[in-house]
Amino acid sequence: MTYTFHWEVPLQNLPLFLWGALATLEISGIAVLLGLLIATCGALARLSKHRLLRGAATVYVEVIRNTPFLVQLFYVYFGLVVVGINLEAFSVAILTLTINCGAYCTEIIRAGIQSIHRGQTEAGLSLGMTQWQVFRYVILMPTLRVVWPPLASQFIATMLGSSVVSQISAEELTYAGMFLESRTFRTFEIFFAIAILYFVMARLFSFLFSLTGQKVFREAWGQL
Amino acid sequence: MRRHGRSWGWIAVLGIVLALAWTASASAAESTLDQVLKRGKLLVGIGLGAPPFGMYDADKKPTGYDVDLAKLIAEELKVEIEWVDTTSVNRIPYLLTNKVDLVIATFGNTPERAKQVAFTKPYSSWNLVLLGWKKDRNIKSYKDLKGKTVAVTRGTTQDIAITKLAPEAKIVRYEDDPVAMLAFEQKKADVMPTAEVLALKKVKENKDMEIKGLVSRSWAAIGVRRGDPDWLQWLNTFMDWHGGQGKFAELFEKWNGVQMPVALPRW
Known part of the structure; x- marks a missing residue:
């Protein structure tokens, strides 16, 4: 009744794992980029003077942040069929992850924008900058500089959270592992290998973010 | 870089401890x-x-x-x-x-x-049969599944059998039977291999479904x-x-x- 380890199972199936890891990077990479775009618009809407815009953004953020990701996933995958939209699992995975990531990042960016003193905007305008210039150089770039670390940790959370999408048969790293598990039943060895891959990807993510952070914001600071 | 080297060491130690704990819990006298x-x-x-x-x-x-x-x-x-x-x-x-x-x-x-x-x-x-839709006339058995989508529950005998019998089908694997069945009913898949008793019940409930022949015995x-x-x-x-x-x-x-x-x- 002693458990015998079979490490050759994950080792022999390394290509399957690497393919899964790439799919995970694809899903979470797209979700993070689109999520950031949504979040920027969302944050502006949250701080907008228009009540309707503000209300819509608030509803979006509150609904997404106060329901489980798995429920959102099933809702989009099976629920949209009722209104005649039948998407395949991979698209649903990216769509739902984008919406989810967008809501969390909206709050992070909103907090960042609010941390910038109103006086700075006025100063920018009085220097003769256009509305767009003020938004870009006085609000957006300094905001991103401040919120980059919390954004990075949200992005990593999104990447790790993407493991849930295997539940609707979207194929990524966890799906690859569970598929192999269903054929070889080497649960421990396989999940150990998956854990290592997720860890490496998370480190890679945070390395990339700190690198781009340093590059982008040093220049942005210089322009100001 | 030295700090990184050390953290990898700790991860290795943690891994060994976990592995030992696993072995210990699995053995009994x-x-x-x-x-x-x-x-x-x-x-x-x-x-x-x-x-x-x-x-x-x-x-x-x-x-x-x-x-x-x-x-x-x-x-x-x-x-x-x-x-x-x-x-x-x-x-x-x-x-x-x-x-x-x-x-x-x-x-x-x-x-x-x-x-x-x-x-x-x-x-x-029990017999495993292929549950499908009447409108798909060109699907008569598991031999006609080239390029078709098949819903299964991951790791079941259905999954193993159809993966082997229909290598050119697109097989989507779900976590449990009710979810796989829902996906099939929502036409996210063309067919679903399942136990004959269950398939007969489904066909009786839904006139658009039919059984597309035997897949395997189990x-x-x-x-x-x-x-x-x-x-x-x-x-x-x-x-x-x-x-x-x-x-x-x-x-x-x-x-x-x-x-x-x-x-x-x-x-």
Whole structure:
């Protein structure tokens, strides 16, 4: 009744794992980029003077942040069929992850924008900058500089959270592992290998973010 | 960089500790048979999402063929039952980590699985058929699945059989039977291989569905941990005794309304 380890199972199936890891990077990479775009618009809407815009953004953020990701996933995958939209699992995975990531990042960016003193905007305008210039150089770039670390940790959370999408048969790293598990039943060895891959990807993510952070914001600071 | 090197060392140590803990938890000195008798309780891994073998009744109590079989075992051992609901995905891990004493959950005794767990003699058998839509006239059997989407529950005998028989099909694998069935019903898949008794029920409910021929035959047996001959021997003695009385054929008919499709080994 002693458990015998079979490490050759994950080792022999390394290509399957690497393919899964790439799919995970694809899903979470797209979700993070689109999520950031949504979040920027969302944050502006949250701080907008228009009540309707503000209300819509608030509803979006509150609904997404106060329901489980798995429920959102099933809702989009099976629920949209009722209104005649039948998407395949991979698209649903990216769509739902984008919406989810967008809501969390909206709050992070909103907090960042609010941390910038109103006086700075006025100063920018009085220097003769256009509305767009003020938004870009006085609000957006300094905001991103401040919120980059919390954004990075949200992005990593999104990447790790993407493991849930295997539940609707979207194929990524966890799906690859569970598929192999269903054929070889080497649960421990396989999940150990998956854990290592997720860890490496998370480190890679945070390395990339700190690198781009340093590059982008040093220049942005210089322009100001 | 030195800091990074050190953190990798810690991760390696953590990994070894986890591995040792796993090994320790999986080893036990005395037979499961003695443990169950001493404990006065049998931990049954059951699948309650697979009617009519395992399901909940109106009072939220487990019921079905597998449930009746477990009750019969507990009766012979004169112990109580604790139900542990498992899925086709987690039933083997549950067994290997001592969370259950045995698994009775439409568990097909395939040679591949038998490398990981030990099976008793089978207590049931069924035909796997292909459930599809009437409008798909060009799909007549599993041979016509090139480029078609097939919904299965990951790791089930259906999954294994169709993966082998239809290598050019796109197979989408779900976590449990109800989700796979919902995906098929929502036409996210063209066909779904499933037990004949279940397929017949679905076809009766939905006039647009039809059965597209036989996929394979399968048995169900009780799964236990390997390396525990006493426990396996007791269960096989139980199987011989009740099989000889015709108990399994009787239970199959009670729950499925039809006779068992393939003859079990004769006693």
